[in-house]
Amino acid sequence: MDIVTIRNLKKYFGEGPRRVKALDGISLTIEKGSFLAVIGASGSGKTTLLNMIGGLYEPTEGTVIVDGTDLSELTEDQLTVFRRRKIGFIFQGYNLVPELTIRENIMFPLAMDDSCPDEMFFRKIVKLLGLERRLDQYPYMLSGGGQQCTAIARALITKPAVLLADEPTGSFDIRTSQNVAGLLKMTAETFHQTLILITHNEELAQLADRVVRLRDGRIVEEV
Numbered sequence: 001m002d003i004v005t006i007r008n009l010k011k012y013f014g015e016g017p018r019r020v021k022a023l024d025g026i027s028l029t030i031e032k033g034s035f036l037a038v039i040g041a042s043g044s045g046k047t048t049l050l051n052m053i054g055g056l057y058e059p060t061e062g063t064v065i066v067d068g069t070d071l072s073e074l075t076e077d078q079l080t081v082f083r084r085r086k087i088g089f090i091f092q093g094y095n096l097v098p099e100l101t102i103r104e105n106i107m108f109p110l111a112m113d114d115s116c117p118d119e120m121f122f123r124k125i126v127k128l129l130g131l132e133r134r135l136d137q138y139p140y141m142l143s144g145g146g147q148q149c150t151a152i153a154r155a156l157i158t159k160p161a162v163l164l165a166d167e168p169t170g171s172f173d174i175r176t177s178q179n180v181a182g183l184l185k186m187t188a189e190t191f192h193q194t195l196i197l198i199t200h201n202e203e204l205a206q207l208a209d210r211v212v213r214l215r216d217g218r219i220v221e222e223v
Contacts, residue, residue, distance in 0.1 A: 001031065001032045002029045002030060002031055002032065003030055003031065003032040003033075003066065003067055003161055003162060003194045004028070004029065004030035004053055004064075004065070004066055004162065004194070004196075005028075005029050005030075005063070005064075005065040006026055006027060006028040006029070006052075006053070006062070006063070006064055006065075007027055007062055007063040007065075008025050008026075008027055008061065008062040008063070009023050009025070009026040009027070009028075009049075009052060009059055009061070009062035009063070009064060010023055010024060010025055010026075010059065010060045010061040010062050011023040011045075011048055011052060011057060011059060011060050011217075012060045021216075021217050022045050022048040022217055023045050023048055023049060023052070023217045024045075024216065024217035024218050025062075025217075025218065026045075026049060026062070026217070026218070026219060027219075028212065028219065030194060030196065031194075032161075032194055033188075033192055033193070033194055034194055034195075034209045034210060035185055035188060035189075035194075035195045035197070035207070035208045035209045035210070036194075036195070036196045036197070036208055036209065036210050036211075036212065037197045037198075037199060037204070037205035037207070037208035037210070037211045037212070038050070038196065038197070038198050038199075038211075038212050038213075038214060039198075039199055039200060039201075039202065039205045039211060039212070039213050039214070040200070040213055040214035040215055041200070041215070042200070044214040044215050044216065044217070045214045045216070045217040045218075046198045046214055047166055047167075047198060048217075049198075049214065050164050050166050050196065050198050052064055053066065053087075053162070053164060053196065054083060054087050054089060054164050055071045055074075055079050055082065055083050055087070056083075058072070059072065066082075066086065066087070066161070066162060067086055067161040067162070069082065069086075081113070084109055084112060084113050084158065085113065085158060085160070086160055086161045086162065087160050087161070087162050087163075087164060088154075088155030088156060088158065088160035088162070088163045088164065088193075089155060089164050089166075090148075090151055090152055090155045090163065090164065090165040090166070090168045090184070091151070091166050091167075091168070092166060092167045092168055092169075092170040094139070094147045094148060094150070094151045095151065096139040096147060096150060096151060096154075097139075098138065098139055098140060099138075100138070100139075101135065101136055101137065101138060102131060102134050102135050102136070102137055102138070102139070102142070102150050103135040103136065105139065105150055105154055106122070106125070106126070106131075106135075106150060106153045106154045106157055107122075107157065108154060109154060109157060109158050110157060110158060113158070115158075117157070118159075121157075121159070122157065125153045125156050125157065125187075126153060128186070128187060128190065129149040129150075129152060129153050129183070129187070130149060131146070131149055131150065131153060134146060134150075144172065144176075145172070145176060145179070145180065148168060148169075148172075148180055149183070151168075152168075152183065152184065152187060156187060156191060156193075159191070159193075160193065161193065161194065162193070162194045162195075162196065163184070163188055163193050163194065163195045163196065164196050164198075165184060165195065165196065165197045165198065166198045167198055167199060167200070168180060168181075168184065168197070169181055169199070169201070169204065174203075177201065177204060178203070178204065181197070181199075181204045181207050182207065184197065185207055185208075195208075210222070210223070211223050
C-alpha cells in the first residue's frame with residue numbers, strides 16, 4: 001500500500017527570466033512503512049520535494065497525495081491540522097523551543113492540537129531515545145545528539161503516518177551521523193512509520209530500503 005503518491009510534480013519559484021525550476025515533473029510512489037532516501041547535490045530539488053510532501057509548498061503543477069489525501073484539496077487551516085497530525089518533521093537545526101523543558105518540547109505538537117498524550121507511548125519513545133533522565137532539563141543542557149533525539153521524539157509523539165527528515169545529520173561527524181540515521185531507521189521500524197530522509201551522504205543513504213537520486217529537479221536514478 002502506498003502512503004505517498006506524487007504525479008508529474010513541478011515547482012517553480014520566481015517569474016519571467018528569473019524563474020527557477022526546482023522540480024521538473026517528478027512522479028514517485030512511496031510504500032507505507034518503507035525507508036526512502038533522497039540524495040543529490042545542492043540545488044537538485046531534494047528539500048523542495050520534502051517540503052512538497054509536507055504540504056509546506058503549493059505545487060506549480062501536479063499532485064501530492066499523502067495517506068489518501070490530496071493536499072491541494074485542503075484549505076490552509078485544514079493543511080495545518082493535517083501536517084500536525086499526519087506528518088513529523090525532523091530538521092538539521094532541531095528547532096527546539098529553548099524556554100521549554102525536554103518533556104515540554106516533545107509534547108509541544110500535542111499541546112498545539114489540544115490532544116492528550118499517550119503516556120505509555122511517550123515512555124516508550126523516550127526510553128528508546130535515551131531521554132528518560134533528561135526530561136526536566138532544557139535544550140541548552142543537552143549535546144547536539146541529545147537535542148536531535150529530542151527533535152526525533154517530538155516528531156514521533158503524534159504518531160504521524162510519515163516522518164520527513166531534512167539533512168538531520170548534517171552538523172555531525174561521520175560516526176554520529178551513522179548513529180542518528182540508524183536511530184531514525186530503528187524508530188520508524190519500531191513504530192511502523194514511513195521515513196523519508198534527505199541527505200547528500202551516500203553512506204547514510206545505503207541504510208534505506210530505496211534510494212532516489214535527483215538532479216536539476218528530476219529523478220535520474222532509482223535503486
